[in-house]
Amino acid sequence: MNILIFVLLSLLKVAVVTVIFLMAVAYTVLLERKLVGRIQNRWGPSRVGPFGLLQPLADGLKLFLKEDLMPTAVFRPLFILAPIIALSCSLISIGVIPFGENIHWHGVDMFQIADVNVGLLVILGVTSIGVYGIALSGWSSNNKYSLLGSLRSTAQMISYELALGLSVIGVVLRAGSLRLRDIVNIQNTHGILSWNIFGGIQIVAFFIYLTAAFAETNRTPFDLPEAESELTAGYHTEYSSMKFAMFFMAEYANMITVGCVATLLFLGGWSSPFGNLLPAFGGVVVQALLPVFWFVAKVFCFLFLYVWVRGTLPRFRYDQLMGFGWKFLLPIAIVNVMATSLVLAFHG
């Protein structure tokens, strides 16, 4: 009986997290359209539902009903496989992300799908596999714009993966663990003061992570793979209907994942910014849900930043992009790793 409850609760948890994640993806698109609209002095979507809130549903329905075109010259197996790789890799990462305190109910961890000892590495690994989605889509499309877009994207993601990986080493050194819950647990003693970005003096690492994450998710100012003025639409030029929607969802899901990881590593995860200053109010349920609120609020700020940057910054030139990644971010990340290890060796 116990094992049955465990399995049912686990399945329910996975289903709930997946549905919330997909809804979050849909509404991130709306958030972006609304905010970019306001930045450009227009309203954004406002017709479907109150304040345009039903716009994501209408978009989803439209993409479902579109004709699924299959160009004649494409390499079919990979053309179909590529969006599946992109979307599934971006959805898997949410499985190891903790979004609340370690509370167990009937033996089920309520606020995390899988507590993996090497959780941080799993996220990096899944991200590195996600490159194939973009690389193969461009190649299998048999279109020179697609190929150029995917070559750019692959080169960009490989280059910035190094800086991204090196920027999180300082955090791992401080926590002494690759488990995401351990990394958060060392940051929740004195509220905002013990977050890695301030108390851990990982502010440099945070900005390296931020920049590299923008590049990894192919977002402005690093959105050269789909630079519409030169490449029509980059790697997804030939895609239509749900296959295009899968790339679109993968991009936004990656944004959310990157925001979650930044929150966990640098912004104290689900811990409250006020630490113990805030008295414990409400019952057990409120106290269990409050950390989730803080976590979601921090991720929301990160997504807001994403849209803000998209609305304000122009695109890099390709050589600037590569030069910035290899000649600026990477050396700084290495210096940061060395400085953090020296400080920890003498004071830790």
Next chain:
Amino acid sequence: MNLAIFILFGLLCLGGALNLLLQRHPINSALSLIVVMSSLSVLYLLLGAEFLAVAQIIVYSGAIMVLFVFVIMLLNAGEEERTHGSRAAYLAGVPGVLALFTVLASTFFTLRTSFGNARLGAFVATTSDLSRVLFRNLLLPFEVTSILILVAILGAVVLARKEH
């Protein structure tokens, strides 16, 4: 359960390796190699080497194979032509491979007690255990390996540099 997963991914690994040899298009071969690498990482995970499993994914499936695929895409390599191969290769190769396989198998079988035993699904060594061994007992070989890799990088830079 563990044995079932082992057999499944072992077969996947072998299937990927065979497909790598049989496919005529380089990109299909490269993708089969990714399947081989990834199923190897599942086998590592079954033996409890969690760090090694994820490192296998990040380094081999994620970085090295991306570069392979990148180069194939960049050169736009076409399909290979099927040849009958040389007679010498058939005459010497097949018995050679069989002999090598027999020697390796018998060596592993006779030395199996001195290898120690790792059971499927037994998580014994954590990442910190692994790093302790790597950075204390095996520090010198580890650093020498990194110098070797540095030399390889410098060699690549020298070869790729344009003559002025």
